[in-house]
Amino acid sequence: MSRTGHAELASTDNIGSLSRAGDLFQLLRDGKAxxxxxxxxxxxxxxxxxxxxxxxxxxxxxxxxxxxxTSSGGRPPSRFAFKPAARVVLAVDVGATHVIIAVTDLGGKILSERRLAQDVAEGPEAVLGRIITDATSLLAVTGRTSKDLAGVGIGLPGPVEHATGMPVKPPIMPGWDGFDVVRHVQGSFPVPVLVDNDVNIMALGERTAHWPEHDNFLFIKVATGIGAGIISSGQLQRGANGTAGDLGHVRVPRGDDVLCRCGNYGCLEALASGPAVARALAAQGVQAESGADVLSLVAGGNLQAIQALRQAGRDVGDVLATVVNLLNPSVIVVGGSLGQAGEHLMAGVREVVYRRSLPLATTHLRIGLSMAGGQAAVLGASQMVTQHVLSPAVIEASLQAAG
Amino acid sequence: MSRTGHAELASTDNIGSLSRAGDLFQLLRDGKAxxxxxxxxxxxxxxxxxxxxxxxxxxxxxxxxxxxxTSSGGRPPSRFAFKPAARVVLAVDVGATHVIIAVTDLGGKILSERRLAQDVAEGPEAVLGRIITDATSLLAVTGRTSKDLAGVGIGLPGPVEHATGMPVKPPIMPGWDGFDVVRHVQGSFPVPVLVDNDVNIMALGERTAHWPEHDNFLFIKVATGIGAGIISSGQLQRGANGTAGDLGHVRVPRGDDVLCRCGNYGCLEALASGPAVARALAAQGVQAESGADVLSLVAGGNLQAIQALRQAGRDVGDVLATVVNLLNPSVIVVGGSLGQAGEHLMAGVREVVYRRSLPLATTHLRIGLSMAGGQAAVLGASQMVTQHVLSPAVIEASLQAAG
Incomplete structure (x- = not known):
């Protein structure tokens, strides 16, 4: 079994014997007997x-x-179908200050879920140790054991080299840079472990659950950081080094004099993230220190906060207008804490995207809020695992190993 | 046989009987007996x-x-291999003022080629009529007939709805909007006819011929217009409506007061295309009316022209920096007449891309000039056809129709 098996993820056009039993199984995945x-x-x-x-x-x-x-006596049963409940997936969403653990079946159905308060900055051993302990107990509560596990999917709040599952210089995750997450988790759960950044798996989860018929899909998270997950031709796009979708440091015209923590001027994140909007409000004399403060002010009807959030939406829209011209998606979903705050941010986004993008690219474009919400990441983590462990190549390899 | 067969193009993960003989053939495509x-x-x-x-x-x-x-007497030959010379492809590159027609084998090898002076503005009947006549004579010169044709691939200098092969409001192609190119060509050549915009097929041709191991690849054409062809995860990305890669109307920070022919301000094409650079030079009192004039001035060592071309490169680089953050390609190829003019444009591109993109995304990024040059489009047109006609589903369908 490969550790993460990403080579096989792309192997749907694989040829030769490897795909034969896999194909037979793929045929059965539709649930028909x-x-x-x-x-x-x-x-x-x-x-x-x-x-x-x-x-x-x-x-x-x-x-x-x-x-x-099946009831015809001693003869072997003559009709067969996929059993999604046969195995389970552990789907884990690691945020800056929380962890959500879900147990799903192989069809992506959430069987049980647990949310922990946990600071990612405590480092990989503490965080993963807590996840392993809580996941084991959650499996027991669900009436399953680690023997039922088909795989583990983990989303992390920072850049991840998907092929190895290692975080790469993640800004808000001290101690995680280059940490071998896969090996650590496999010490307790010896199954395929797949790791990706949180926005990629949110894109996968949102699209699988709510927009399965849309092959060109973008999920943008607007929160403390800003990033996007890109699905083109039905496939999550990670790019050559796994950094695809990193929109936080794209330059926005309005921001030429705003210095970003990355050292450049005018980055989207320096203008439209939660902390950036809070800073802009504080500069106007409104008391706000975080994205959460901004959202409270907006909920309370503070006009300056509403205007600032709408302007953040315009800045996001500025970058999304380029994305629309470049990728021509049919759906853009805006998620993350600021994205979930209702229509103020969204109004700004729509205003600029529809003004600045090519008419042909926006005729059928839909821009909406996340429907999967807080579950997008665990749904995506589950989907990432089943795409891999149920793929033709992996099914065939596991059957050959067993036979 | 489907007219363009694009549904099947995406069917490499097709399951069931349709892919069986196709797979057998895919196995043989490596040339091994x-x-x-x-x-x-x-x-x-x-x-x-x-x-x-x-x-x-x-x-x-x-x-x-x-x-x-094969020489073992009366018994049927016992070893088999793919014969790329079995059929030929007609690969056509329609530019604003030229047409290149090539005859290739099924392996993409150019067997013969012809270049015509032809204005696309004469309309589809004149242009396609000329292509059909010249292609027929080129086939004869090559010692083949239309019976040997596996398919026709055509690149057009404007937006094309790939699924139908129809141009969509192409700005420099009067009379072509909504014209049924596929049906018209099939009147003379009753084979699969595939149509796409020129930049997409240039991307396909450049990558197939020179960068086959790079799955995340971008080709940008800088000429009278500016556009890009995107290959992600090894696949050409067209987007939901076929407009992906349309970078000409992305806003560039420097251009806030420059009006574009599209009605917006600050579009890349209004700043960095051949005519735009010529206009900027003319405003400085340098005599230039077209991109060709700019190139002559640069070739003659005119410093203002060299500076203007380098600035155009910076503007292109501004947009490419966003593209790099968004798509994380490992190779960007700059083509088109201005792109082919040597290192002045390229220097500006590199300067801004390496300054503005994320370090992780540029560590292994290569930015270079087109190596396929004037043949990129016909190589890509041929590749577009063979990807389709040799795909498992199409091979199987044609065998079933024959059997």
Whole structure:
């Protein structure tokens, strides 16, 4: 078993024997029950091959008897279907000051969930140790054990080299740079462990749960930091080094004299993040120190705060207008704490995107708030794992190892 | 046969019978000769299935006998390989004032090529009529006929709805808006006809010919217009409406008071295109009316022209810095007439991209001039066609129709 298996993630056009039993399983993933004969006919595989592959899939628990034919006495059951409850996934969303752990089935259904107050700055050993302890107890509460685990998916609030699962110079995660998250977690859960940054998995979760028919999709998180998860041609795009979607340090025209913590002037994050809006308000004499303060002021009807939030929306919109011209998505979802604050930020976003983007690219463009909300990340973490562990190559490799 | 077949282009993860003979053929595309027994073993297909699929592929001409076993007398040849010369592709690059027609084999090798002076503004019937006539004669010169054609690929200098092959409000192509290019060409060549905008196929051609190992790749054309072709995760990205890569109307900070022909201020094209640089020079009293004039001045060592071209490079770099943060490509190729003018534009591009992009995203980033040059578009047009006509689904459909 590969540690993270990302090479295989891209292997849907894999050819040769590796994909054969995988294909048979992919066919069954739609949940429909089929007989061996139907499977042989549809796949073109030899009958003997189908029989042995089905036996292996049944032994793995991923496929089981289905339909009325199961009651026909001593003969082996003749119809088979995917069993999403066969295994479970541990889906973990690590935020700056919280952790959400969810147990899902292989269909992405959340079976149980737990939220912990936990500061990511305490370092990887403390945070991952807490996650492992709480996940073990959550599995027990759900009536499952670590033996049922198909994999673990983790979202972290910083850049992650997806191929290795290691954080790369994450600004708000002291002690995590280059830490081997995968190996550490596999010490307790010896299953595939996949790690990505939080915005990528939020994009995956939001799209899977609410916009599955949209292949060109963008999720932007506006909170203490600003970042985006990009889905193009139905696939999450990470770029050559895993930094795709990092919009926080794109220059915004309005900000030429605003210094960012990165050392450049005019970065989006220096203008439109929660702390940046709070600073702008403080400079006007309004008492605000954090994004949370801004949201309280807005909720209380403070006009300066509402205007500042709308202006932050315009700045975000400025960058999104470029993104729309470049990527031509059909849906943009705005999430994160500021994004979830209602229509003030969104109004600014829409105003600029529709003014500055190409008409052809915005005719059918929808811009909306996150519907998955606080669950986007764990839904995405689960999806990241099932995309991998149920992929043709991985299914086949695990069957060969078992057989 | 579908007219353009774009649904199938995305079907590499297709499951079931459609992909079986396709997979067998994909296996052979590497050029290696294999026996029926080897193919059965590798694919898991029944021997009888392999035998009938090989017969069908031989009948289609795509696969033929290979290796020493062919001389073994009356028995059917026992080893088989892909024959790239079996069929040819017509690859057409339509520019504003020229057309390049190439005949390639199924491996993308250019067999013959012809360049015509032709104004795209004469309208689709005149231009396509000329292409059909000249392509027929070029085929004859190459010793082939239209019966050998596997498909036709056409790049047009304007937005194209890829799914239908129709131009959409192309600014420099009067008479082409909504014209049914595919049907018109199929009147003479009844084969799959695929149409895309020129920058997308230049990206495809440049990457296939010179950067095949780079899955995150950007080609930017800087000429009379400015646009980009995006390859992410190894796949050309067109976006939801086919407008992805349209960078010409992204706002550049420096340009707030420069009106663009699109009605907005500060668009990249209003600052850094050939005509824009010429206008800026003319305003300084230097005689220049077009991009070609700018290039002549630069070639003659005119310092103002060199400075203006370098500034255009900085403006392009401003937009590319955002693109780098957003998409994290490992290679950016600058093409188009201004891009091909040497290092002056490139110096400006590099200066800003390396200053404004995230360090992590630029550590391994290469920015270079086009190596395919004037052949990028025809190489890409050929590649667009072979990706389609040799895809598993299309191969299988054609074999089923024949059988």
């Amino acid at each position: 089929r007989t061996r004969a139907e499977l042989a006919l549809t796949t073109g595989l030899a009958r003997s091959t189908v029989a042995s592959r089905i036996d292996a899939l049944i032994a793995s628990g991923l496929v089981g008897p289905a339909g009325e034919a | 294999r026996t029926r027994a080897e193919l059965a073993l590798t694919t898991g297909l029944a021997r009888s299935t392999v035998a009938s699929r090989i017969d069908a592929l031989i009948a289609s001409g795509l696969v033929g006998p290979a290796g020493e076993a």
